Amino acid sequence: MFLFLFTIINLVFLTLFLIFQSPNQLPPSSSPTTNIIKDCSTKNDILAIEYITLNPDPPIRGHALNIKAAGNLSETVDQGSYVDVLVRLGLVQLYKGKLDLCKEVEQNFNLKCPLKKGIHKIDSDVDVPKEIPMGKYTVDAQAYTKDGHRIACLKAETVFKL
Structure with missing residues (x-):
């Protein structure tokens, strides 16, 4: 059970945090969202997400998933920052916690x-x-600085089928 839960959290977590991996120029025209991940951030958040793409979109059990994303941090993010995560399978809460x-x-x-x-x-x-059970998964992730300023907000919803 932990393996599929970890994978669902990672879909959102990877997208949110891999944006920090390497500085580059942003492409001039990009799609800001995917079929399953939506940016729920506001202009007051520290991370302005320029684009997120998944291939395939939506992800498929037992297959590789390519994630591309870019964004702009308006300030440095320090130790003590955290992410509030909520994962549901249908109406059942699978995980709620602070990372x-x-x-x-x-x-x-x-x-x-x-x-x-x-x-x-x-x-x-x-x-x-490939072991992820079938069903509709929803993930809410909101990242905050140690002082409680929101860094970013992402919501994801996907259905894993046979």
Whole structure:
């Protein structure tokens, strides 16, 4: 059960945090959302997401998933920042918790806080386990600084079929 839960959280988590991986110029025209991930951030949030793309979109059990994303941090993100995550399968709450943003990016992406302000871009591949149970998954993720300023907000919804 933990394996598929971790994968669902990672779909949103990877998209949110891989944006910090490497600075680059943003492309002039990009689609800001995917079929399953929506940016619910506001202009007051620290991370302005320029685009998110998934291939395939939506993800398919047992297949590789390519994630591309870019965004602009308006300020540096320090230790103590966190992510509130809620995952549901249908109406059933599978996970609700607070994740240490810096710990997660260090463990999963070999990055260290502080995450510098500026433009960042990612292009990464992940494997989607074939063991993920069928059903409709929803994920809400909101990242905050240690002082409670919102960094970004993402919502994801996907259905895994046979």
